[in-house]
Amino acid sequence: MKNNEKFGDATGVLQRERPTLKTIAFMTGLGVTTVSRALKDAPDIGAETKERVRMVARQLGYQPNRAGVRLRTGKTNVIALVLSIDEEIMGFTSQIVFGISDVLSGTPYHLVVTPYSIAKDPLLPVRYILDTGSADGVIISRIEPDDPRVSLMIERNMPFSTHGRTESDLVHPYHDFDSEAYAYQAVRALVAKGRRKIALLPPPGRLTYFAHTRIGFQTALHVHGAEEIPLRVNIDAPLQQIRDEVETLMRSSHAPDGIVSSSAAGAIAVNAGVEAAGCVVGRDVDLVSKQSTEILNWIRPNMITCFEDVREAGRELARAVIGRIEGVPPEKLQSISQPVWSDGVFD
Amino acid sequence: MKNNEKFGDATGVLQRERPTLKTIAFMTGLGVTTVSRALKDAPDIGAETKERVRMVARQLGYQPNRAGVRLRTGKTNVIALVLSIDEEIMGFTSQIVFGISDVLSGTPYHLVVTPYSIAKDPLLPVRYILDTGSADGVIISRIEPDDPRVSLMIERNMPFSTHGRTESDLVHPYHDFDSEAYAYQAVRALVAKGRRKIALLPPPGRLTYFAHTRIGFQTALHVHGAEEIPLRVNIDAPLQQIRDEVETLMRSSHAPDGIVSSSAAGAIAVNAGVEAAGCVVGRDVDLVSKQSTEILNWIRPNMITCFEDVREAGRELARAVIGRIEGVPPEKLQSISQPVWSDGVFD
DNA sequence: CAATTCTACTGTATCGTTACAGATTTCCCC
């Protein structure tokens, strides 16, 4: 018996080799197939046998060999997170990674991080994953209204979820922050403070939530009778450029008395610009921003901030891909999180 | 011939199936083994054959099936990054991930992120990787002087690199920031500004770089004739606690006139504490911090800052593990990065 | 009680790759 090579050492010394189905089969006296089926609770295996197999497996610390499963079934047990390296630096990435891990840690899935540069083709990493079948599910961010990655993955039948929405009529799982509500409420908060000349530091125009932000912003301006002071940068611009642009604006005759920023890093640059122009946030101008950590409040307590729970977003996204892998219809895997304003903004 | 099932479609329509060695073997008329060996440039394959195989492989967009390789050879082509979820929030994690990816993107390695909580056993994730053989190499951080993960991985012969050093005599690859130099130079900078009563917000005492930091700090105090004002928190404490501690200290009779922080987030809390006590950084007290983004300078331009290039650290760490995997001796895979002070600190 | 169905289990082939032990052909040398 060939098995003996592996099990012949009856002295009881350290069993170094990693246990496989064969090990369990040998120990229980069953066939490998039976063991395999017993461990997945197949209906054609006797209850007592299952129990016995499970006990031995537990005792040996058996963990299925991922390569074996993957080769035979095609199931990788991998979720790929496709990240832009140009993503906001301030904790966004780590929070989303940790959020995803929160959920995956209770599953057999591993998280593979696949960064790309928006300077190159954003389709590349997705194509790679599709062509090599290297993941069971994919999470992407920086979604565009008609994102080619979304249509590609749907066409190729790859489960995925997106951080952000598209605007095509392709139905897919997503999690998104309600940027329209955010912008609307931001303006409302400024108006409540008596501000009427309001500038917006928006997301890049390519991304879907740019439109959401603008709609909320403009609606609120209209409803509350405020006026937009145009600003010619977005949050993807270098901080220095945002600062300079804001400084110029603040020194001009049409300086805003309120500014809404779509990112924490952007708000920091805006604040620097305001101060460079000799103004003070909270006195000459009010500044609203969203943030994924509490950092802004530590820096300038009189900034008006709302919290976007990116870690929870990560959790939602992970739940969504897994749901999709398990066959849940996409329309049941969509969620939108609401802005949470810090104390005192709205009462 | 069984192959025909796969290649019988002579109409030339879409070759959807992913190509394997068998595909190439069929197209070139060679054996599977030959193709395999040709692609790895084995010496017993004819030059012309190799060329032909490479051409066909390229043309088909052949990519070796990772599960096949892994099952047969045990090589996973995976680097595992083991991260504490309690890691500094401000971009540390993302920078290190992107740095590692910079290097891995030119290799067949994928990056798997494995977070853990320091509340639980830090050995767990490492043990899991060792027991399941799920990576060819591991990167860990938050290194302790006698880190059990290091001895475990050496014992089990798992290539790894560490962000931070140990103090045992186990030789292993690492990358570290020179915290001793940082603390020394930080004190020197404060003394140069006329400060003499200096407090330190150190790393947690468990970690190796706590000692490095303290040595640099105390040496500089001694050399430059300054005095330590004790502070009873470390950078792992909640920001609120740091703030309160600093505020109390600043209000006391033995308030420091200089503070050195070992993290950017810590510096923000320190600054808040200083201001809460009615003092101003740059006037009543000078504050030195290191940071991995430029954020502090945007917030409080008169903080004294030095830059720790965490992304480059990620690159170094990735190069180091890969070196180790390829058999480079560990002592050749050690590096220490020096603090880079912002303009004007030292001239 | 023979025929059928059920229950519980098992052997074989296979996924894609590579290690290993040949096999075939050519070439060289004495």
Added chain:
DNA sequence: GGGGAAATCTGTAACGATACAGTAGAATTG
């Protein structure tokens, strides 16, 4: 021209898991 080495190439088995098509024996049925 026979022996042997060198140069190329190839078939088989194996890694660990699972799909599938059985099989043996017990239970049920008419």
